[in-house]
Amino acid sequence: MAAEENLDFVAVIPARMNSSRLPGKPLLDIAGEPMVAHVWRRAGLSRASRVVVATDDVRIREALTPYGAEVVMTRPEHPSGTDRLAEVATHLALGDDALVVNVQGDEPLIPPALIDQVAACLAADPGAAMATLAEPIVDVETLFNPNAVKVARAHSGRALYFSRAPIPWDRDAFARRPTLLETDAWLRHIGIYAYRASFLNAFQEMAPSQLEQLEQLEQLRALQHGHAIQVALACEPNPAGVDTPEDLAKVRSLIARLEYPARETM
Template structure:
């Protein structure tokens, strides 16, 4: 049996989200979203959990979770990666510290999935790791808000896109209403890297493909680095980006409570 992987979790939580202002503080089941996410990280067995934010109100929402630390970061950061790079410096992590970047809008992130991305980094030997899950319907595949990924034979990422990749030329010529075969993967926006690589990633200039697709992870591929893609061992419910997403999450949580269930483990 393999030894447990030692990792920390860093959660970027910016107050001024464009589609859902104040998103980290929006209530889900009476609890701020950012607190749900921090609790998921703790349940996954992280050695340390940090929230990297730009607003003291988000820090205040984490009171009562004494094992969760807060890094107050520059509000001018262009991306979550930049914010986490500053967090790593504040935390004093060594270059080989394994960092899991868990997005602040993933209140139902499964503990197994958080551990899995850390394990994927260790066992692949890649510079960076992430997760994916099979696409099960054509609507998801053709949705530009859903990021798709194609892998190489060694399970490293070949490309990420908002487009439906790979393109099934013959199958889609017949119909685009259904899928034939397990050819498609939906990217899950959770990442793992060593703290040293996080600093190098943040220092890279934005790539041409990154800017076209508006996908920051393409910067890693354009620069020639390996990014391993493992299949998630547990379902990752979609993150919360809009008021409608929040309403769906609230309804889902209420149903779970009525049924006597719990959030995703």
């Protein structure tokens, strides 16, 4: 409990304009505001001591200026969001033990409690380089959907593997027909991460791994290089992010009903 009371972390929101399915995604209008502003506001409701938006596009910085958001301009050539966070950690001169939470820029409904939880998860496991979250899979469609990333865990909570394929594979049941047993064996990965700043610095020096390139999952670079990732079960449901025009329509409808307290600015 004391560790959670003393929890201190920086939330960083990577925001890039390039998106094949939704060009200019961070600036898409939701209830009269750009999407990235909603994500920034949600992160501001967490216990983060500092919320930073990391972008390589001046249009995003200009869109956030009226909100008083802290924006760090980063290089455009980063191969992954984790590499971009490493540049931010260096720019902010964070100490090696500082905790950094990567909040995806396309999740304008992310519960602040999940941001706090993933930071606390890493703080509680000194041997882990990263922490992330997962939730039970309750339908076959999600299990077999390659856009829903699955994760298998050890009894300790450490990640064994992440995959776009359905893992674990139920040899006997799936041979007959795809169906889910009443078990918690199947988990969907929620794409929020906490890192120690020292690991971010090390990560950008690691060569992209074969598994990472095959699955297109950057967390596999950490696993294949031998780093531990702690995975906690999310303390509350995580609404879907915005990947498609249909997602955008749903989120617009939901956010229109929400009211946010203002975040104090410096």
